Amino acid sequence: MRSNLMAGALALLLAPAAALAQAWAPDRPVTIVNPYAAGSTTDALARALAAGMAPRLGQPVVVANRDGAAGGIGTAQVARAAPDGLTLLFAPAVVLSVLPARGDPGYAPDALVPVCQAFENAMAIAVRPDSPFATLADLVAAARARPGALSYGHQGVASIPHLAALELAEAARLQLQDVPYRGEPAVLVDLRAGRVDFAVTVMGSLSGQGLRVLGVFAPARHPMLPDVPTVAEQGFDVAPTSFGGLFAPAGTPAPARAALEAACLAAAREEGYRSVAARMFQPATPEADAGTLAARLARDIADKRRLLATIGPAR
Structure with missing residues (x-):
């Protein structure tokens, strides 16, 4: 009897965390x-x-x-x-x-x-397929030529996409007009409709959207978009995670x-x-x-x- 009790106690001590977790359901x-x-x-x-x-x-x-x-x-x-x-x-x-x-x-x-x-998540900069901006350099040049004229959408004030855009604006010395939304789907609807010039959004939201991605905010290129350079590769050391x-x-x-x-x-x-x-x-x-x-x-x-x-x- 005593040996059975000791064996039971030892089993409890050695039980993995996943098994102990079942004490609650x-x-x-x-x-x-x-x-x-x-x-x-x-x-x-x-x-x-x-x-x-x-x-x-x-x-x-x-x-x-x-x-x-x-x-x-x-x-x-x-x-x-x-x-x-x-x-x-x-x-x-x-x-x-x-x-x-x-x-x-x-x-x-x-x-x-x-x-x-x-x-x-990684963040990305995206534009419409028919956008005049073929590269991030094009976008930056246009923004510098018309300070405050270009607008971008993001999923909300203080979201990571918003912070990424603010970091980029500071690094590139740009004045941009930000347009906050309640979520990524609304951002992309207005981007496709031409109500904003570009969007900064989570990369996952771009899946299947047919948009042009100008840059990825990440330390290295994303394996699913190997031809898209990072923002850092294009001269701006910005890579929020x-x-x-x-x-x-x-x-x-x-x-x-x-x-x-x-x-x-x-x-x-x-x-x-x-x-x-x-x-x-x-x-x-x-x-x-x-x-x-x-x-x-x-x-x-x-x-x-x-x-x-x-x-x-x-x-």
Whole structure:
């Protein structure tokens, strides 16, 4: 009897984290809030991830779009939600590293805790196929010739595409007219209609759009667009990054976080998610555990504070 008890205790000590995570399971459907518009890159990824998580959690996992304020509205909703593991956020780090630094979005950076990283985005500059700008140099020359005349669309004030455009404007000494939207789909609609001259957007949003990409904000060329030079290659050392994934309200119990992390990582490694991620110009393995995401988020908060101090208030 005693040996059986000792064996049982040892088994518990050696049990992997994924098995211990099963000590918690949701008793109702889980909601993942996407703080951007339907049809956006994060929307497609969130829905693919939810489909993979549902069978692992034993409950439906639904995605709800709560867009507005560059992601601040949906993020605030999750920050105020009960920390029971049933309401989660799928968003880029910018909602925690930038928005609280620029004002009071209704939550602090520590109002949410990382569950797992599920994506990493590059930004790009795009124009219509019939645009007079064949290269980034053409666009820069036109902007310098007519200060303030060229307009560009982005998915919201203080979003990473907006910050990328501000960095480029500073590096190239340009005066540009920015036009914020509630999400990437609306940006691309107006770009194709000619209501803005160019767009700065997440690369995944350009998939299948038939637009001309003038440059990628990244340290190296993207493997899916090998002929498109980086912005840095074209003379402007600007390469902001965007990464993110699943977050839970602060105070969510450790067993719930562990179960959600295990389900998130497993879903992100399934073919269903990977196929959608590939269409959204994601790297081959964008996922990472909660600890890795937390460390990266801490660095991003510090980096973005320095960036915001450099570029000044949003225009």
